[in-house]
Amino acid sequence: MRKFITKRLLQSIVILFFVSFIIYGIMRCMPSSYVETQARALSTQPGAKSYDEWITQLNEAYGLDVGVIQGYGKWLSKAIVCDFGDSWYWNVPVTVKFGKVIWHSFALGMASFILEVVIAIPLGIISARKQYSKTDYAVTVIALMGISIPSFFLATLLKYIFSVKLGWFDLFGVVGRMHEQLSPFGQFLDVAKHFVLPVITLTIISMGSLMRYTRTNMLEVLNADFIRTARAKGLTEKRVVNYHAFRNTLIPIVTLLGSSIPNLFAGAMVTETIFQIPGIGYTSYQSMVQGDIPFTMFYMVFLAFLTLLGTVIADVLYAVVDPRVRVN
């Protein structure tokens, strides 16, 4: 097992190298670079140097006067020792900006991920057990509604009902007006309260697919021969479903969940924007639009790293739940 994991991690490093190179190449090829925008703005100021003069100066300052390969080499040589440089757009070190915004997104992602798993898997199992019953149809309809409703619409609807009409939650933001006066625990509750609506939004949207997936897999497993064997042994229906069938349903679900780990850090741009939560979704979008190469590079490589880690974790978990793929 250890050999397998080491091998996979080494493979990941090679993949990461190429991924980061491709991202860098794309960033450099973007039609409007950060430097060009800056030069254009500076040259329009009264008494300024011409655009061409500015652009040569800025290119030199930002290290864009070299080709893509040299530029990448320069980035890589620093990135290898964990120096990701300063963000051009946010004017702070990349890691500082990232550390500031990521936790909001992570909290959002984690909370909705846990809720999603806790709600969707049991619902999927129930609707598979009672296939074609009223419960099944109800669950399926709710799941499909969750999948189909756009997040901005659902978020607005929730805001209208719970903030405007009922006044239970604030409309937006992560802290209330009295945040500074509260005790540390009170502050935590305050933030948690602000996260309720965004978490509900994200959960409803992501729940449907996992529920359908669980249902399909459970149905397949419930029709398997070994389930009939389990029933023929005299086991109760509860034990048949929750033990014999569930352990087999876990195999595909674990793969799906393992690969959704990067989603915890990916942020949710639309939801974050609507609730005005300063998360990574919003920040990374801004950086990308502005052509902020250091920040975008760091964030994209970070996501690529998590994706690779996610697949390794999924593989390991796969071996944990399915004895057939255990490597000796």
Next chain:
Amino acid sequence: MGIFKKSSTEGANYITARESRKISKENRRITDEYEKKKNRKVIPREEYITQMKNSENVVEFDNLHTYFFSDVGVVKSVNGVSFDIPKGKTVGVVGESGCGKSVTSLSLMQLVQRPQGQIVAGAIRFNTGKEVVDVTKMPTSEMQKLRGNKLSMIFQEPMTSLNPVFRIGLQIDEVIQLHYPDMNKEDIRKRSIEMLKLVGIANSEGVYKMYPHELSGGMRQRVMIAMGLACDPELIIADEPTTALDVTIQAQILDILRDLKNRMNSSIMLITHDLGVIAEMADIVVVMYAGRIVEKGTAEEIFSNPSHPYTIGLMNSKPAVGKKVDRLYSIPGKVPNPVNMPDYCYFKERCEMSISDCNGAYPEQIQLSPTHFISCYRYVNDKGENQ
């Protein structure tokens, strides 16, 4: 405007969506009724406690009807089947695929796929040793105490019948633990290993710790048998236990079954389409065709004096050593559509010996000898003289 005229699909080989909807709605109504009856909170014991007709029998199937309410119509998988399984005997059930042999055995285990599949009439009386119960009327919770304990089943697909994510040991332990809750862990383990030894697994301690994918098909079938016999059942249902195995393993598995049957003094209901297996194992043979019994008798009677044209056809279509034929015989035609069964003898269309009487209603059962029964018009008047 011929397009808008409703065309009739009568006699066609398909049904329209409208008809299908109507059928499913009707099916839903019927099955809901059965399910409601089945899912009652309290089912009084008097309802399913009954008496055997003959105390020498362990199981009596009495006019069993198991129907499947499908979207294309009602499939009468088992349509009035009656036969007995005497204590300590092996009863072989033969017939081609889809003739209802497996459904008969699943009905006995109450494992018919519900809600589509329902036992609509008849009784299955089972002697548990202490009392006699009617399996068709038993609540599921009571049935669970019989399954795996007094009644056990060996399935035809050893490759897929064991749960792939659990160790062999756990799967055998589970059934012992369930039916003997007083036994401690160590005793259960010992019993499982002993069972594995009993079915001829040499490395029983090792196999106990293995996963199903580490075993061959024959080994898995042995494990299935060990699991089935772990609680000393009164009746073992072996549903084509050797179909998926190669011939040498087949013989070994059959030997094990026969040996264990004698050792435990239980009965076997052996379902197969292999007449060779029947000849080797069975004391009594039941020949089924399209959900009904066409002939039943002792093995000797069936093999030395096959009387129903279908049985004769089956005998002829089996390869025999020392008999030289150009082509192996096969019964012409195919099984009638299970949804619309004819009201005359189901075998008439394929029968090479049909007579004018065969156009009448489905033939009654005729007794040829104390143990030999047959449903065929050819024997109505002359009691088997005409052969």
